[in-house]
Amino acid sequence: MSYDQRKLDILKVIIDDYIETAQPVGSRTVSRKFEPMLSSATIRNEMADLEEMGLLVQPHTSAGRVPAQSAFRIYVDQLMGDNAITPDEKVGITNFYMRHIGDMENLIKSTASLISALTNQPAVALVPQLRRTTLKRLQIIPIIKGAAMVIIVTSTARVKQTVIRVPDNVTDDVLNAISTMMTARFAGHSIADIDVSRIGSVEDAYLMDSKLFAAIEECILDALVLPDGSDVMVEGTTCAFNFPEYSEIEMLKGFLSTFDNRVRLQRLMTEALRHEQCVVIGDENQDEWLNDLSLITAPYKVHGRSVGAIGVIGPMRMDYARVTESLDLISSNLSNVMSLYVNE
Amino acid sequence: MSYDQRKLDILKVIIDDYIETAQPVGSRTVSRKFEPMLSSATIRNEMADLEEMGLLVQPHTSAGRVPAQSAFRIYVDQLMGDNAITPDEKVGITNFYMRHIGDMENLIKSTASLISALTNQPAVALVPQLRRTTLKRLQIIPIIKGAAMVIIVTSTARVKQTVIRVPDNVTDDVLNAISTMMTARFAGHSIADIDVSRIGSVEDAYLMDSKLFAAIEECILDALVLPDGSDVMVEGTTCAFNFPEYSEIEMLKGFLSTFDNRVRLQRLMTEALRHEQCVVIGDENQDEWLNDLSLITAPYKVHGRSVGAIGVIGPMRMDYARVTESLDLISSNLSNVMSLYVNE
DNA sequence: TGTTAGCACTCTCGCTCGTTGAGTGCTAAT
DNA sequence: ATTAGCACTCAACGAGCGAGAGTGCTAACA
Structure with missing residues (x-):
């Protein structure tokens, strides 16, 4: 039972589908989407292997399979595509920052809105740290x-x-x-x-x-320096209303309460500011309250020095390709605009 | 079929119960709570009258009755009690404002939190208008x-x-x-x-x-003067998670989206600033988006001049006594603190 | 005349239970 | 190695049913 390429290809199809639908993926679905054509029986065999390797999980016998946390890790590191953001959208982002005039709080707030609109996830942004x-x-x-x-x-x-x-x-x-x-x-x-x-x-x-x-x-x-939660902007939490995983009110409540504690968020983002873009999946997160979520952050810089960070918090099933690309793009656009403000 | 006192007393019991439980109220429940003791059959007769007068509504034949909008109006104008706020809570409010030091945004934000905590409803507060x-x-x-x-x-x-x-x-x-x-x-x-x-x-x-x-x-x-939504603070929207009327996700979403449009809210509160405390129930609201909610607002003043407003937005079933008293109290405390800041 | 006991009636809610269908694992044939 | 075929599993759905809450009406009563 090797880590061969076909298994990974199948895994990618499964994760792609799961990210889109939030439903367990069955062998027939994979068979239909997979290139070259393979019968669902073959896929079933491979999927059984993948499950044994700990990459897939079956909610119950007669359901399809759901990617395990480790599968998302592999997906992010090796499998996911790029060019998830269309050229039009890229132009849109650039225009957004070219047109912008206003104070810092506003710029960062708008940035958070932009991220949320682009990724369809709640977005978090940290104001430049004093x-x-x-x-x-x-x-x-x-x-x-x-x-x-x-x-x-x-x-x-x-x-x-x-x-x-x-x-x-x-x-x-x-x-x-x-x-x-x-x-x-x-x-x-x-x-x-x-x-x-x-x-x-x-x-x-x-x-x-x-x-x-x-x-x-x-x-x-x-x-001015102690985190009081006022440095962190949160936008787009209402996205969660459309997430199938939060269709039960208690689940939704649990998820949204993540964004209530601003001080905690601010600390998190202040920490994120010290690293380059990073994707932290599920219990890879140090913080327990993020253990079944994914956190993706990217710093933004003024003249090469990180001064703040932007990020997305959402369910482990999220469009990582789109989110990471969005954050990269926005981070660099924001960095440029901000560097303009500051004469070195 | 007169507007006699007993009918009103029964109505009060019904509304009190409905405010508490959000469930249709049956004749037996009223009979148990009503003083003097009356059989449920008698109450039923009276309730049938009240329904005919348009003050009660039956969701379906075998359910109890729900107060109509007009009943809430009567409740607010004539029936509801006072002293819903305990002396301890009053002291708490005063202490809150005595201890406070900080800038205006902060004070108003805390005020909104305080209102929400006290009323268990989402609260809205308008920063002093420039x-x-x-x-x-x-x-x-x-x-x-x-x-x-x-x-x-x-x-x-x-x-x-x-x-x-x-x-x-x-x-x-x-x-x-x-x-x-x-x-x-x-x-x-x-x-x-x-x-x-x-x-x-x-x-x-x-x-x-x-x-x-x-x-x-x-x-x-x-x-600086055009409403851009940044002048209005909203706190406690998460209260809605516990409201039985929003136990369905779509209902909840609808309610919470009320608070998304900050510009709209700011306009609303800027208008509220021009009046004394007022309670606007259901479609008494000019604005369609408030037509099945209740809005309660009170201005706060600096040296007698209204400069901002505080308020509560919630379902028509809300503890009007508690909310109006809370707003009154907080408004006068806030006015005092603020007048201290400003040398006339 | 106002109050109340009694009763038939209505309708929601929650429960059970069989059906359906998606999905699986295994086996045998190719 | 792949796949067709098949028996099996289990969640989801809907029908059917009984329980319970509540009603309106009637007749008796103070």
């Missing part, structure tokens, strides 16, 4: 006595705001001065660089209240 | 050649950003100067006041490129 981009401007604006808002604008045109407490005796002018000064000092620097030591030197220079700097420091290092 | 608050600061930040980002901070600590095109020859210093100047000029003014004519005078004073001002004007009047 500590991976550079500061463009920092502005502290008083709100009420005792509180001020820190607004940070990054080189990727991202705006992030947070509220900090400030001592009562700090005047608007002081906050303004600090804003100007910090902007001048740190503009163009990586946000990760705005660290305690440097703030120290600033403090010395301006002889300011150290509590205020402590607050600003905390604001930048914690509030 | 044209109803005053400007705190306007900052134009260049992003790339030909584009700049306008950041507006309002008196309600809201930050709104948008990207505008600027002529290539405008320098950073000019943008900075304009920012400072416009902030000085318009800070404290209603954002609706930043209109063409005033921009005209500013333009004269600084002899600036009129195209740039046109762009800024457009940015403020259009991009």
Whole structure:
């Protein structure tokens, strides 16, 4: 019982069909689709072998077969085709990014929508991470006595705001001065660089209240960098309504609840940002909550440096060819657009 | 066949039960709950009357009865109780707002979550509307050649950003100067006041490129004020998974799709902002897409002026007493907190 | 006159059970 | 090695049936 090519070809036909229909695939179906023509009996023999090899699973005796998780792995690594995205669609993607103007949150949100529309799967996208981009401007604006808002604008045109407490005796002018000064000092620097030591030197220079700097420091290092779920955009969860595997309400609920915990998703995507495109199938996922799903992610880059990530989460049965190609394309388009924004 | 009190009392029992169970209510159930004790036969007679009056509907002969839309109207206007919210819960709400610190988007989002948690219904909340608050600061930040980002901070600590095109020859210093100047000029003014004519005078004073001002004007009047769906927060849609009326996937899909069109929701809530608390049941709604749902909204105010709105969208069967009380309470708490932010 | 017990009737819901059909594994022939 | 043929399995579907909840009506009663 060898790993011969025919077995793999048959496996591909089975998986292709299963991806499309979400139904167990029978020998007759394969026989009809398979080239060269083989009788269903022959296919049956091969399928029995594939089952013994752990690549197929029979839900019950008289059903067809369903690909096992390991089969999807082989499919992704060796079997699936390419050119799943038509030239027209490629042009569409390019146009989408050429036409786009707007702020970062919007761009990333639209990107998630685009991925979802293209793949018919829920899509996830991570906004450019602050500590991976550079500061463009920092502005502290008083709100009420005792509180001020820190607004940070990054080189990727991202705006992030947070509220900090400030001592009562700090005047608007002081906050303004600090804003100007910090902007001048740190503009163009990586946000990760705005660290305690440097703030120290600033403090010395301006002889300011150290509590205020402590607050600003905390604001930048914690509030702006700790994952709070607001950095991750989710679009297209309604796709799941059309998935046959979630036709039961409890199943659907289970699947959709995956997207509720934004902090968890954000952590996941922040991790994904560190790798090139990757496909994680079923319990290959470290996280238990993804154990019967597949996660496909790709980073996007500004001048070659990964600053964010996009991805798709869906059932193990998904059109891997289409999804991986889509993510690749979109990632590179997005990277280009974003690199335009940022003068190196 | 009069509108006598007993009929109304029976109606109340029926609706209370129906709100709780979403099941047709039979005469025996009512008989058991009704005070004074009456036989189910008597109740049956009354229920037959109520049906004839158009207040009850029988799904089929051998089922109990379901309140008609008009019955819910009467229920809301005359029958439902109060004190649906326990003192403990009230304290919880107050604490929630006392503890809160953060920016506006966050506060409104949390508010929506709170409403949803309290009512077990999907909740909707509208961020303070720009044209109803005053400007705190306007900052134009260049992003790339030909584009700049306008950041507006309002008196309600809201930050709104948008990207505008600027002529290539405008320098950073000019943008900075304009920012400072416009902030000085318009800070404290209603954002609706930043209109063409005033921009005209500013333009004269600084002899600036009129195209740039046109762009800024457009940015403020259009991009920042036109409903784009980003002003409305939706939380708790997953509540619907537990509603018996949406136990069929198609029903659920239909209901949840209500929340997909954010622009539509934003328009709805912007309209709601103009009224005091109101309960709109079924096809009392102007909008067809709400015709078999109920919408309950309440505005929230800063120093007596409505600037935003909160609301609940759910099936006609909903705990109106609890929802209206919750919205009232939260609206007044939120109004208080927000008024604190804004020095009159 | 309002209330209630009793009863026949209706209709949904859930259950069982036989039928159907897709799919299998095995065997024997090619 | 391939395939036709066949007996076998099992989920899915639908019909048929009984149970139960609920009704309306009637007649008796306070």
